[in-house]
Amino acid sequence: MSKNQFSVIGQSLPKIDAWAKVTGETRYADDLFLPRMAYAKLLRSAHAHARLRAIDVSRARALPGVYAVLTGADLPPVKFGILPVSQDEEVLCTEKVRMVGDPVAAVAAVDEETAEQACRLIAVDYEPLPALMSIEESLAHPDVRIHEYGDGPNVHKNIALQFGDPEAAFARADLVREDVFFYEGNTHLPMEQHAAVAQWGADGKLTLWSSTQTPHYVHRVLGRVLDLPAAHVRVIAAPVGGGFGGKTDPFAHEIAACHLSRRIGRPVKITLTREEVFYTHRGRHPVLLWIKTGFTTQGDITGCHLKTWLDGGAYGSYGVASTFYTGVINPVTYKMPVYKFESARVFTNKPPCGPKRGHGTPQPRFALEVQIDKAAEQLGLDPAAMRKRIATEPFTKTANHLTVTTTGLAECIDKVVEASGWLGKRGGRPARGPRRRGIGLACSAYMTGAGTAIYWNDMPHSGVLARADRSGSVAVLCGATDIGQGSDSILAYLTAEVLGLAPKDVHVHPADTALTPVDLGSYSSRVTLMCGMAAIQAAERLKTALFKAVAPKLEVGPGALVARDGKIGVPEDWDKAVSFARAVELGEAMHGVLAFPGAYAPPKRAGKFKGGGVGPSPCYSFSACVIELTVDEETGEIEVHDVWIGHDVGRALNPLLVEGQVEGSVYMGLGEALMEEQVFRKHLHKAPSMLDYKSLTTLEMPEVHTLLVETDDPEGPFGAKEAGQGPLLPVMPAIANAVYHAVGVRIDEVPITPDKIVKALEARRQGKPARVGPDRIPVFAFKEPVVVESAFGQPADAIVTRPFQP
Amino acid sequence: MMRLPPFTYVAPRTLADAVTALAEHGPAAMLVAGGTDLYPNMKRRQFEPTVLVGLRGLRELQGVRGSGRDGFTIGAGTTLSAVAAHPGIAREFPALATAAGLVSSPQLRNMGTLGGNVCVDTRCNYYNQSYEWRRAIGFCMKKDGDVCLVAPGSPRCWAVSSSDTAPVLVSLDARLRLVGRDGERTIPIGALYRDDGIQYLARRPDEILTDIVLPAADGWKSAYLKLRRRGSFDFPVLGVAVAVKLEGDVVRNARIVLGAVASTPRPAEKAAAALVGQRLTPELIARVAALAAGPSKPLDNTDFTHPYRKKVTRVFVARALRAIAGLGGGAAVEEVA
Numbered sequence A: 001m002s003k004n005q006f007s008v009i010g011q012s013l014p015k016i017d018a019w020a021k022v023t024g025e026t027r028y029a030d031d032l033f034l035p036r037m038a039y040a041k042l043l044r045s046a047h048a049h050a051r052l053r054a055i056d057v058s059r060a061r062a063l064p065g066v067y068a069v070l071t072g073a074d075l076p077p078v079k080f081g082i083l084p085v086s087q088d089e090e091v092l093c094t095e096k097v098r099m100v101g102d103p104v105a106a107v108a109a110v111d112e113e114t115a116e117q118a119c120r121l122i123a124v125d126y127e128p129l130p131a132l133m134s135i136e137e138s139l140a141h142p143d144v145r146i147h148e149y150g151d152g153p154n155v156h157k158n159i160a161l162q163f164g165d166p167e168a169a170f171a172r173a174d175l176v177r178e179d180v181f182f183y184e185g186n187t188h189l190p191m192e193q194h195a196a197v198a199q200w201g202a203d204g205k206l207t208l209w210s211s212t213q214t215p216h217y218v219h220r221v222l223g224r225v226l227d228l229p230a231a232h233v234r235v236i237a238a239p240v241g242g243g244f245g246g247k248t249d250p251f252a253h254e255i256a257a258c259h260l261s262r263r264i265g266r267p268v269k270i271t272l273t274r275e276e277v278f279y280t281h282r283g284r285h286p287v288l289l290w291i292k293t294g295f296t297t298q299g300d301i302t303g304c305h306l307k308t309w310l311d312g313g314a315y316g317s318y319g320v321a322s323t324f325y326t327g328v329i330n331p332v333t334y335k336m337p338v339y340k341f342e343s344a345r346v347f348t349n350k351p352p353c354g355p356k357r358g359h360g361t362p363q364p365r366f367a368l369e370v371q372i373d374k375a376a377e378q379l380g381l382d383p384a385a386m387r388k389r390i391a392t393e394p395f396t397k398t399a400n401h402l403t404v405t406t407t408g409l410a411e412c413i414d415k416v417v418e419a420s421g422w423l424g425k426r427g428g429r430p431a432r433g434p435r436r437r438g439i440g441l442a443c444s445a446y447m448t449g450a451g452t453a454i455y456w457n458d459m460p461h462s463g464v465l466a467r468a469d470r471s472g473s474v475a476v477l478c479g480a481t482d483i484g485q486g487s488d489s490i491l492a493y494l495t496a497e498v499l500g501l502a503p504k505d506v507h508v509h510p511a512d513t514a515l516t517p518v519d520l521g522s523y524s525s526r527v528t529l530m531c532g533m534a535a536i537q538a539a540e541r542l543k544t545a546l547f548k549a550v551a552p553k554l555e556v557g558p559g560a561l562v563a564r565d566g567k568i569g570v571p572e573d574w575d576k577a578v579s580f581a582r583a584v585e586l587g588e589a590m591h592g593v594l595a596f597p598g599a600y601a602p603p604k605r606a607g608k609f610k611g612g613g614v615g616p617s618p619c620y621s622f623s624a625c626v627i628e629l630t631v632d633e634e635t636g637e638i639e640v641h642d643v644w645i646g647h648d649v650g651r652a653l654n655p656l657l658v659e660g661q662v663e664g665s666v667y668m669g670l671g672e673a674l675m676e677e678q679v680f681r682k683h684l685h686k687a688p689s690m691l692d693y694k695s696l697t698t699l700e701m702p703e704v705h706t707l708l709v710e711t712d713d714p715e716g717p718f719g720a721k722e723a724g725q726g727p728l729l730p731v732m733p734a735i736a737n738a739v740y741h742a743v744g745v746r747i748d749e750v751p752i753t754p755d756k757i758v759k760a761l762e763a764r765r766q767g768k769p770a771r772v773g774p775d776r777i778p779v780f781a782f783k784e785p786v787v788v789e790s791a792f793g794q795p796a797d798a799i800v801t802r803p804f805q806p
Numbered sequence B: 001m002m003r004l005p006p007f008t009y010v011a012p013r014t015l016a017d018a019v020t021a022l023a024e025h026g027p028a029a030m031l032v033a034g035g036t037d038l039y040p041n042m043k044r045r046q047f048e049p050t051v052l053v054g055l056r057g058l059r060e061l062q063g064v065r066g067s068g069r070d071g072f073t074i075g076a077g078t079t080l081s082a083v084a085a086h087p088g089i090a091r092e093f094p095a096l097a098t099a100a101g102l103v104s105s106p107q108l109r110n111m112g113t114l115g116g117n118v119c120v121d122t123r124c125n126y127y128n129q130s131y132e133w134r135r136a137i138g139f140c141m142k143k144d145g146d147v148c149l150v151a152p153g154s155p156r157c158w159a160v161s162s163s164d165t166a167p168v169l170v171s172l173d174a175r176l177r178l179v180g181r182d183g184e185r186t187i188p189i190g191a192l193y194r195d196d197g198i199q200y201l202a203r204r205p206d207e208i209l210t211d212i213v214l215p216a217a218d219g220w221k222s223a224y225l226k227l228r229r230r231g232s233f234d235f236p237v238l239g240v241a242v243a244v245k246l247e248g249d250v251v252r253n254a255r256i257v258l259g260a261v262a263s264t265p266r267p268a269e270k271a272a273a274a275l276v277g278q279r280l281t282p283e284l285i286a287r288v289a290a291l292a293a294g295p296s297k298p299l300d301n302t303d304f305t306h307p308y309r310k311k312v313t314r315v316f317v318a319r320a321l322r323a324i325a326g327l328g329g330g331a332a333v334e335e336v337a
């Protein structure tokens, strides 16, 4: 398909909500004010691990202005959690608290100040238990159990998968490397702090407005934990001021607001403080990684064995999925005929980790890409040429049975190599003065939507309803949530493209469980593809109905008609074309109301082995990244100058939005690479504020050169793949590799900070290895691996007709 | 969100009224200038005044007077943006303009004042936390408690002097005019600071800082370097202020003052003395930089590790001196590759 075939697709248009966002018209959850509304606060645990002996709320209840105080004893004894297999959270803790920040009581009052004051009047009698604050501590103290469930004492999940024979693969190799890496945890840091408003109506029905990425999952949970028919619950996702995965779970504060509203008969608003957001978390897991890879002298990979240990924090969250994601995506990028993966997620007394942009994959990506860089040096190969040589082939399967459709990785590498002047800059490094330049490269791949829902079902993953109005507009109803990524805009563009309208003529109504067909949520880079396909189907159906009605009027067959420029007609006889509004009138006269559904479910490609459901995706995006920076040898300070990022997005439905996603990914990736860390001191978050939790300012942001590659994937809407997460992945290893190129030290962990660089340089001066990073792995028994034959190199199954086609 | 507690705001129009109001309300009152440090601290209940005496309405505290030859008098209420942008200050006392221009972020420099920066509270990452956080970890002696969490067993508080302009003003030998109930006094700025994280100022409770007085520039050259994680927003975790008076290429007088490594701006006197009578050669600079790092005794209560902050002290002192000497590799480090 060539670009000029399209009227809307491929154009750099502003988002449809851009005006509202920049003028302050957008109403986020915290901007909602309802009559008689009360304000809620949660009292949170000051202990990392303790038994709850007693809670005395009498003084809080007596405070003037307080409407209600609830503890766990007042609520139905039911636990919740996002994954069916990890139902381990309580709205208000009843027996124990497992981290600082665990909620123990909820207050509703006339205003926030009163609610806060009341919280301070609640007396909680804790019996402190030993707090386990790291993977090592949790494994070393099986006697202190954070949860009673899981795959072992303090082990939430223990998995092992093997595809082919790794020992034979290593025996075939010319070079076998074993490396250990550590990836520190970090958090999403959305600009908007979570907020929710609950209104338990006098009719006994509940409405919850929330800053959530997953209204459908919240809906399911509320019905269950509130002891209320889900049919009487309505969840509306307010526009989300940044999610990045941090608003993808159902949260205690949302449910507490509902309980309080039921209790007091008023709407209840709760808004988290910035500090609470740091504890609510669900961010990047700290991961310790061991990776062993065999290489031939040409740079081919003979096989890879990866072990990962995830520091999960106090609750399950998406952790089971995260555990798999630290292993399953690496083989998508490079030809890796044999693969073994072992992983364990460990509970600790810290805020729970979960999905953050790239969900579970940045950590193993860092390990693999830095290891390849080391191998390339040992083998005397150019790291870019080596990666290009081993890039996966299109329309083949990986060792772990994932289907790669299109891949533009080689082209991405070519583009960044050329644009950055890679070859010239890799050569001689001038060695005068303390400031040394370096340039590094890394690549990655990411899913365009998870192939399975978080609960097993045969229904669509995404649904859209398109209704044409006599005014000539079209309303699009879809459960998707715009978290800033532009999903509302994409729905408008695709509908407009199919129906020959301008995006402004399309009204998008998102994320209201009482009105919109289900979409699973804004996570795993699934929305553009899945909602997009559903929107195209709905719009096509609408178009078919309109053509049927217009055809007799123009005395032609429906097949002769086209829709463009707001009209429907025969191209050769365009003067007679009828306006879209007129077409709708004809359509309604013929069919009745013009409202058509579209639905999408991904192809069923889950591997036929336990764990085969995590990793499959309709298609994968690919990225290559080159970073040029300067390291100050005396202070260890890093200045990043330029980032070149080539991204295979399948097709850029709106290049402006894709570039925005790429730049945002680079921004977030640089933060993880250089400074962000979610770390604790005496059980408390060390830096729970935007001043002390370091993330980049605009001054640290380098020039980002986005180079888009279009592979027109048969699975995507008009060929599109994801752009929201993949471009983050190569940034961290590219930094590590560039730092090595600049000053010859290996920082085998993130963040890569000035003090670590100074330490590594000092070690070198003392004749020790010029490296900072972990050198030990825990003594730990992984499960007996599920052994499956490698599917490496097998041709992809035919792109099958999907379910829910017309 | 974190909210301010209720308080009474007094808005005097004259310095005399401000002094009276401050004296009248006693320990319950605090002065507020730009409020950029004070209000966040009140939200976290580090400060709990019930009365605030606002200095924004006082014309007497505004503006820069004087010249390089006679010295400048800077009103305490002058904003940091104005100080950073003042052409005379930038020319004669570049270290001060640099330091003022490096404080926090542009928005805060438009609100924050030089007087507020001179008097700004000491910092510690066990103390600059919300009330809930401090209560959870156990209050420390700087507020609500009686132990030190950084140096348990220590009888004193080691919170860090974190003003960017303070070390510079000490290195420039600035004087301060303070006005109180019993009249006014002018003191060398060094006399304002005490090496104690809690009682870090020797200001009398009823005194208002009205002016910062800089001496004649008189051949002094100055430089300031600041260590922090990011190029904006962050407080210094090391500040190096160097002032050198040159005659020809021989050093006649010198002051080196370290910020953010103690509860007070810390002069490196031995190092400065080693410069006097000498020419600023790379060898001398290296020796002096090593000496200057001596008094740098950071503790683990700011961003970055404290051994790292100590190591960088030597590097920064050398760079500041090289910049003043016009040698390469100075403050504005040029690209080498």
Ligand SMILES: Cc1cc2nc3c(=O)[nH]c(=O)nc-3n(C[C@H](O)[C@H](O)[C@H](O)COP(=O)(O)OP(=O)(O)OC[C@H]3O[C@@H](n4cnc5c(N)ncnc54)[C@H](O)[C@@H]3O)c2cc1C
Residues within 6 Å of the ligand: A691, B030, B031, B032, B033, B034, B035, B036, B037, B038, B039, B040, B055, B076, B077, B080, B102, B103, B104, B105, B108, B111, B112, B113, B114, B115, B116, B117, B118, B119, B120, B121, B162, B163, B164, B165, B207, B208, B209, B210, B233, B234, B235, B236
């Ligand atoms: C996010 C953030 C980042 C920051 N970064 C930096 C930084 O990098 N470097 C830095 O130095 N500071 C920094 N600050 C602190 C602060 O912004 C500056 O120190 C500023 O100069 C304070 O001036 P102000 O006028 O706002 O003082 P205020 O907040 O109004 O007052 C500060 C203190 O000084 C006292 N005071 C003010 N004026 C007088 C006076 N005339 N006489 C006697 N006492 C007085 C007040 O009572 C109060 O105790 C930062 C603050 C924030 C919130």
Ligand code: SF4
Residues within 6 Å of the ligand: B123, B124, B125, B126, B127, B140, B141, B142, B143, B147, B148, B149, B150, B151, B156, B157, B158, B159, B197, B301
């Ligand atoms: S140095 Fe000690 S006493 Fe002072 S603020 Fe820090 S913890 Fe508190």
